[in-house]
Amino acid sequence: MFDDRYTLAFKRYPYEKSADQDAATPARHPVVVMGGGPIGVATALDLGQQGIPVLVLDDHEGVGMGSRAICFAKRCLEIADRYGCGKPMVKKGVVWNLGKVFHQDRQVFEFNLLPEEGHEYPAFINMQQPYFESFMLDRFEELQKSGAPIEIRGKNRVENVIQHNDYVEIEILTPDGPYTIHADWLIGCDGAASPLRTMLDLDFTGKVFQDSFLIADIKMKSDDFPTERWFWFDPSHGEGASTLLHKQPDDVWRVDFQIGWDVDRAEEMKEENIRRRLDAFLGEGVEYDMVWSSIYTFQCKRMDSFRHGRVFFAGDAAHQVSPFGARGANSGMQDVDNLGWKLGMVIRGEAPDSLLDSYDSERIHGADENILNSTRSTDFITPKSRMSKIFRDAVLALSEHYDFARPLVNSGRLSVPCTYDGSPLNSADALPDGPARSRPGAPCPDAPLGDGFLLPRLSGKFTLLTIDAEAPEELTEEGITATRLALSVADDTTQALKDRYLGDAPSGVYLIRPDQHVAARRDSYNETLFRAALRRATGKE
Structure with missing residues (x-):
């Protein structure tokens, strides 16, 4: 059945x-x-x-x-x-790129997840x-x-x-x-x-976190909340230890209340109780329709x-x-x-x-x-002891005025791509003056190229990216071919290509995997070394 x-x-x-x-x-x-x-x-x-x-x-x-x-x-x-x-x-x-963090009713700081230009x-x-x-x-x-x-x-x-x-x-x-x-x-x-x-x-295996969160997706038209991620610690409306607000398409907003571990889920899921929380959060006179709601706990496993x-x-x-x-x-x-x-x-x-x-x-x-970052976020959002909460609140108070405290605030370290440091498919980094963000194992950062961008030009196969360097148009090793993409820093007037791939190096040659992660890099082409790098990146060394 x-x-x-x-x-x-x-x-x-x-x-x-x-x-x-x-x-x-x-x-x-x-x-x-x-x-x-x-x-x-x-x-x-x-x-x-x-x-x-x-x-x-x-x-x-x-x-x-x-x-x-x-x-x-x-x-x-x-x-x-x-x-x-x-x-x-x-x-x-x-x-959206911008997020804001509040403690009670005070904005303590804001952050921009993509402050640089030149990304598609x-x-x-x-x-x-x-x-x-x-x-x-x-x-x-x-x-x-x-x-x-x-x-x-x-x-x-x-x-x-x-x-x-x-x-x-x-x-x-x-x-x-x-x-x-x-x-x-x-x-x-x-x-x-x-x-x-x-x-x-x-x-x-892993850990279950003892807390409950109520999601309420609501449809409303409001100019009071811009297209940003807003997160409140200890919000003054009192309907949760934390609250998260996000805008979605179709005038739908996600509101996420932290409501505690020992709650009656059936009671909390009644529409009148969800509306009570929403009304306290949004204020009087705000009209909205319920779209979807759920209560969840979570685990890191x-x-x-x-x-x-x-x-x-x-x-x-x-x-x-x-x-x-x-x-x-x-x-x-x-x-x-x-x-x-x-x-x-x-x-x-x-x-x-x-x-x-x-x-x-x-x-x-x-x-x-991901589990490490997720666990740290959860521990900060849901302190489990009196001393942990004192520390958390002190960090929030300091972050309103001092830059040094802001990296300690953790309302959810937002997803970034993984760099495969130590992967057996990586070759040793041979571009010592190159940027750390494009080291072997890293996903290729995008960069503007004329009317387009770099990443769409990485073909989904192995690519030999040369920047102001010479190399053959193809490199074939044991049946695997890497195709050259020849670029110059002159192709990008913004200098993003240089900043993201060369740093202080005058030139560079990159072997890039089909998933756009860097397998190897050097300042110039060396056939023996790049053949070895191609074998290593395909599990043959």
Whole structure:
């Protein structure tokens, strides 16, 4: 039986019987993705653009109701742009770079997440998750129509998974009964509760934070609150220990109240009680309509390993953090960005299976960084002792007047892309005068180039970026080709390219991975060293 876990906002892939269900022997698929949420669909987009067949299995038939995730960071949007859906997201979303922090009724300081010019995408957009998913599904359908070998099956619930040496056996239930398929690779993108984790009896360890938060998404038209992130500690309205306010598209606002651990959830979710909190916060005479509400607690957890033989985990199935800092969906997109090119190379026979182990090491590094920042944010927002609160309040008081205290204020360290320091795919940094922000392991910072930007010119394959340096147009090593992109600091009158890639160096040569992370850099081209760097970046050294 199919009991839907949630109401659909958009029915996008209604159940249809497939030929696999009547096959005499189980059909075999190169890649199967379990879960049709944003991370599962992103996985199909990444691999589908490489021409790799992908089957997505989802136990629903579309996009779930409710805003849920609303903050999508610059790096997430840059990844979506490579998949072909970043620009419509920004067009729909509410763009913001500025945040303000309040203590009671006093603004103690404000911050700008992208103070420099010369980037195609903003620091953040706010947009309800159903829209985010819908734009990716629009792109999914475009790719299908252009011949990409990708498919999504609604009302196909995975009931059991059995790993074998060279394939994964997947048992599926549909409205027409059960059937079985085989997959070379299985990717679990099935969310925080992850039935796949349970099927494989895998641990999910970490910490549960004892506090409750009430989300109320409301529709109102107001000029009193600009398009910024506003966060209150100990707000004077008294309806929560902290309050967060964000604007979304369609005149919808997200209000997030910290309401404590020992609350009666059923009582708190009654509309009259939600409205009481909102009225106290917004003031008299403000008219609004309720759109969606939820109470949540959160945990910071991850799996011990994101790879288990021929099964991978990505997104919330692999790791969970608090919502403060918008590190959930944003880190899940970075998972896909990391895994996609590696799995593609292994499937095509261009790289050894061991390359896939670097997905585990690099994204665990990313998950641990997110969990650390998320835990610190939570400890500051929800102090658990009298002394912790005294310290927190002292920092807030000082931050109103003194710059040194402001970095200590933590209302949610907002998501930034992970730098894979120490990755086995990195070569030693050989550009000592180069900027730290573009060191090996770092994601490439964007820069303006004439009427466009740098990142769209990084092809999704290995790139040899030269800046005022000579190099061959192509470098091929053991079947892998890096294509040259030749630039000069004269191409950018703003000097952002120089500042972000050369620093004090007169020239530079970068080996850039398909996911736009730096693999190696030097001041000039050296064929022997860059061949070695290309082997190392593909798991061959």
